[in-house]
Amino acid sequence: MKNILIVGGGYVGMYTALGLRRLVRRGEATVTVIDPRGYMTYQPFLAEAAGGAIEPRHVAAPLERVLKHARVLTGRVTRVDHFTRSVEFQPAQGPARVVGYDILVMAAGSVSRPMPIPGLAEHAVAFKTLGEAVHLRNHVLEQIALAASTDDPAVREEALTFVVVGGGFAGVEALAELQAMADDAVRRHPELKPRWLLVEATGRILPELDGTLGEWTVEALTRRGVDVHLNTTLTSAQDGLVALADGTRLQAGTLVWAAGVKPNPLAQASDLPLDHAGRIKATEYLTVEGVPDAFTAGDGAAVPDLTKEPGQFTAPNAQHAVRQAKHLAKNLAAYVRGRGLKPYRHAYLGSVAGLGHHQGVAQVYGIKLTGFLGWLAHRAYHLGWVPTFSHKAKVLGNWTLAMLFRREAVHLTGIEHAGDDFRAALETAAPAPAGRPR
Ligand SMILES: Cc1cc2nc3c(=O)[nH]c(=O)nc-3n(C[C@H](O)[C@H](O)[C@H](O)COP(=O)(O)OP(=O)(O)OC[C@H]3O[C@@H](n4cnc5c(N)ncnc54)[C@H](O)[C@@H]3O)c2cc1C
Incomplete structure (x- = not known):
C-alpha cells in the first residue's frame, strides 16, 4: 500500500487525484491532497467572475466533494523534505505538523510575479x-x-x-x-x-x-x-x-x-532540483529529474516539450496542466505497479x-x-x-x-469589513447601569 501525497489541489493536483480514483485499485494506494484553499479554482473564468457574468462560487470546485476517495487537508505545505519523505503542513490555525508519504506529487502551481516598483x-x-x-x-x-x-x-x-x-x-x-x-x-x-x-x-x-x-x-x-x-x-x-x-x-x-506569474516559492523550500527560473526540473515522464518517488507538472514544473526543439519547455497554461495531470495519473498508477512510464507529448491546440x-x-x-x-x-x-x-x-x-436580466451592479464591500458596524455600535453603546446586565 503506497501513500501518495499531492501538494496543491489546482488543475494538476485535482485532476491527478481524479485520475487515480479510476486507475488505482483499492488497497494499492491512498491519496492525500493538501491545499490552503480547499477548492480548485477554474482560473480561465476568473475574469467572468470579476465581471459578474458568473457567480464566483461556480468557478470553485470543493476538493472534499470532488475527491471523495482522497483525504483532503486544508492548509499550506511550508517545507518539503523528500529525503525523509515528509512535508511540514501548516493548517490555518494551530501548530504545524509533519505529514509522511511514499510518493510525492508537487503541484503547487505559480504565484503572481511581483516587481520592485514603488507603491x-x-x-x-x-x-x-x-x-x-x-x-x-x-x-x-x-x-x-x-x-x-x-x-x-x-x-x-x-x-x-x-x-x-x-x-x-x-x-x-x-x-x-x-x-x-x-x-x-x-x-x-x-x-x-x-x-x-x-x-x-x-x-x-x-x-x-x-x-x-x-x-x-x-x-x-x-x-x-x-x-x-x-x-x-x-x-x-x-x-x-x-x-x-x-x-x-x-x-x-x-x-x-x-x-505574469512565477513558480510557487514552495519549490525553494524543498530538496528537489530546480532550474534557473525556480521551476522543479521534470522529465518527459513527469517525474522529478534524478529523484525517485517524486512527480511534478503544471505551472511550477519545467516539463520538456517533446513537440518542440530540445531545451524547450511546456507553457504554463491550463491546456497543458489538465493533460499533464491525466498523463501523470496514468504514469503514477504504472509506477505503483512497477510498470514502465510513458513520455508526455502534447502539441499546442x-x-x-x-x-x-x-x-x-x-x-x-x-x-x-x-x-x-x-x-x-x-x-x-x-x-x-x-x-x-x-x-x-x-x-x-x-x-x-x-x-x-441585467447583471447585479451591487458592491458588497461590507463583506470585506464584516464586523466594523458591530464594533462601532459597541464603542458608542452607553455603559449598562450597575447591577443590570446589558
Ligand atoms: C486569470 C487567469 C486566467 C487564465 N486563463 C487561462 C486560459 O484562458 N487558458 C489557459 O490555458 N490557461 C489559463 N490560465 C493559466 C492556468 O490557469 C494555469 O496554467 C493552471 O491553473 C496551472 O495549473 P497548476 O495545477 O499548475 O496550478 P494551479 O491551478 O494554480 O494550482 C496550484 C494549487 O496549489 C495550491 N498551493 C499553493 N501553495 C501551496 C502550498 N504551499 N501548499 C499546498 N498547496 C499550495 C493552490 O492553492 C492551488 O490550488 C489562466 C490563469 C489565470 C490566473
Whole structure:
C-alpha cells in the first residue's frame, strides 16, 4: 500500500487525484491532497467572475466533494523534505505538523510575479485568485458609486480611472470583463466617463495567439474607449499616482497587476532540483529529474516539450496542466505497479479569450475567430473543461440568466469589513447601569 501525497489541489493536483480514483485499485494506494484553499479554482473564468457574468462560487470546485476517495487537508505545505519523505503542513490555525508519504506529487502551481516598483504593494491588486476577482468586482462598483456621489472633480476622476498592467490572457480578460460590468453600472449616469488603460511592456498583447488576433484585440478595445499603452512599463504607483515609462501620469483609484506569474516559492523550500527560473526540473515522464518517488507538472514544473526543439519547455497554461495531470495519473498508477512510464507529448491546440460585450478571439486547430464567434468559441471551450457536471450546469445557468436580466451592479464591500458596524455600535453603546446586565 503506497501513500501518495499531492501538494496543491489546482488543475494538476485535482485532476491527478481524479485520475487515480479510476486507475488505482483499492488497497494499492491512498491519496492525500493538501491545499490552503480547499477548492480548485477554474482560473480561465476568473475574469467572468470579476465581471459578474458568473457567480464566483461556480468557478470553485470543493476538493472534499470532488475527491471523495482522497483525504483532503486544508492548509499550506511550508517545507518539503523528500529525503525523509515528509512535508511540514501548516493548517490555518494551530501548530504545524509533519505529514509522511511514499510518493510525492508537487503541484503547487505559480504565484503572481511581483516587481520592485514603488507603491505597487500598497496600491495594486493581483489577478490570480478568486478572492482577488471578488474584491475587484466590489471595488470597481464601489469606485463608480463614489464617483456618482462626490462633488469633487478630482475625487471623481481618480475613482473613474482604472489601470490594468499586463497584456496576457489574465490582464486583457480582466480589463474587458470589468469594463463591461462598469459600462452597465454607469448606464444611469451619463455624466460619468470611466477611463480604462491597458499597459503592456512588449509591442503586442495576447502573445499566445497569432499576431493578427492580438492586433484585432487592440483595435476592439480601442473602439471601446480603452487606452492601450504598448512598449511601456509601470514605473511607480506611489500614493496612487500611476507613472508609466512613456511619460503618462494619472491618479488611479484602481490598479490591477496581471504582469505574469512565477513558480510557487514552495519549490525553494524543498530538496528537489530546480532550474534557473525556480521551476522543479521534470522529465518527459513527469517525474522529478534524478529523484525517485517524486512527480511534478503544471505551472511550477519545467516539463520538456517533446513537440518542440530540445531545451524547450511546456507553457504554463491550463491546456497543458489538465493533460499533464491525466498523463501523470496514468504514469503514477504504472509506477505503483512497477510498470514502465510513458513520455508526455502534447502539441499546442491554440487558445481562446473572452472580451465581454459578446466579443472574443479564438485560435483553435489553426482556425482564427474574432468578435461574436470568438466569444462563442471561448465559452464553449471553457465550459467543456469546467470540472464537475453540476458546475457546468451552474455556469450555463448564470449565462442564461445574464441574457434575460441585467447583471447585479451591487458592491458588497461590507463583506470585506464584516464586523466594523458591530464594533462601532459597541464603542458608542452607553455603559449598562450597575447591577443590570446589558
Ligand atoms: C486569470 C487567469 C486566467 C487564465 N486563463 C487561462 C486560459 O484562458 N487558458 C489557459 O490555458 N490557461 C489559463 N490560465 C493559466 C492556468 O490557469 C494555469 O496554467 C493552471 O491553473 C496551472 O495549473 P497548476 O495545477 O499548475 O496550478 P494551479 O491551478 O494554480 O494550482 C496550484 C494549487 O496549489 C495550491 N498551493 C499553493 N501553495 C501551496 C502550498 N504551499 N501548499 C499546498 N498547496 C499550495 C493552490 O492553492 C492551488 O490550488 C489562466 C490563469 C489565470 C490566473
